[in-house]
Amino acid sequence: MSDALNLPAETRERAGKGASRALRREGRVPAVVYGGKEEPTPIHVEEKELVRQLMTGHFMNSLVSIEIGGKKVRTIPKDVAFHPVTDRPIHADFFRLAKGAKIDVSVPVVFINEETSPGLKKGGVLNVVRHELELVCDADKIPGEIEINVEGKEVGDSIHISEVTLPEGSESAITDRDFTIATLVAPSALKKSEGDDQTGEGMEPGETAATEQGPDDDAAQEQEDKSE
Structure with missing residues (x-):
């Protein structure tokens, strides 16, 4: 906690x-x-x-x-x-x-025993889908982090919430599906996925990507007003 x-x-x-x-x-x-x-x-x-x-x-x-x-x-x-x-x-x-309240929190995940994962030893990459888990916890038992064991995992394996042992007093806030937390992928698959997301994908010749504008003073003041 x-x-x-x-x-x-x-x-x-x-x-x-x-x-x-x-x-x-x-x-x-x-x-x-x-x-x-x-x-x-x-x-x-x-x-x-x-x-x-x-x-x-x-x-x-x-x-x-x-x-x-x-x-x-x-x-x-x-x-x-x-x-x-x-x-x-x-x-x-x-x-x-x-007293005795239950609360919704987002708790970070950490991966352990990576050195005992055959897939990672072969050069595979841990592709993290969820860096935090949405949990319902006892107010007095909020975990600081959730450990996820990758021991024995091979390239192509996925880690789902059903495989994770949550601390006493905690349960997943998402109960309608066995969602994926991470997958082990080959390096080539990861590079291909990253390449598809490059800025300028599908642009016509001569076009340039738009430059994001920073907030001006009026936008800053509006943010303050919304926080009153």
């Missing part, structure tokens, strides 16, 4: 775009705690501390204990909005957890 995090916060006395912009100028990030059959609680947190916790790499899959006025509230992060130009956090949503 990912380690629980602590995040000090203060309640927001005023709502609205102007108040939120003033908080951001002071190095604070507007946020809200909702769920648990209680009214949403508008809060703000220190930007530097939020960024530090985001940099742990497991923030979105961690229990976050938010301290508001001496009272701690168990939550899990549901969304963090970022400024499209500066990439600074501009708003965060936290879901309040009731």
Whole structure:
């Protein structure tokens, strides 16, 4: 399970775009705690501390204990909005957890025992279809990662969710099919697949690929307004 995090916060006395912009100028990030059959609680947190916790790499899959006025509230992060130009956090949503609650999370996968895979030893390539698994977990038992064993796998083999032993308290959120997580392919098959996706495929002579435009100041402001 990912380690629980602590995040000090203060309640927001005023709502609205102007108040939120003033908080951001002071190095604070507007946020809200909702769920648990209680009214949403508008809060703000220190930007530097939020960024530090985001940099742990497991923030979105961690229990976050938010301290508001001496009272701690168990939550899990549901969304963090970022400024499209500066990439600074501009708003965060936290879901309040009731005792015994189950939650939907996306948990990264890691592959183990690659050195004992005959297919990989022969030069095969592990083609990862899903880098994360959508799980329904007990709030107190959120796994930090899911290990997938590739021991004995040959080129042409596929790894499906039915082969994966999930931790106690976790189950797949997708239950209507035995979906593929990864396949072992020959290097030549992988190169052919990559070649089909090259930019400019099917273009007429003289045409050039369009250059993606970066967001301008108006788009950045619109993103902030949507996050209030």
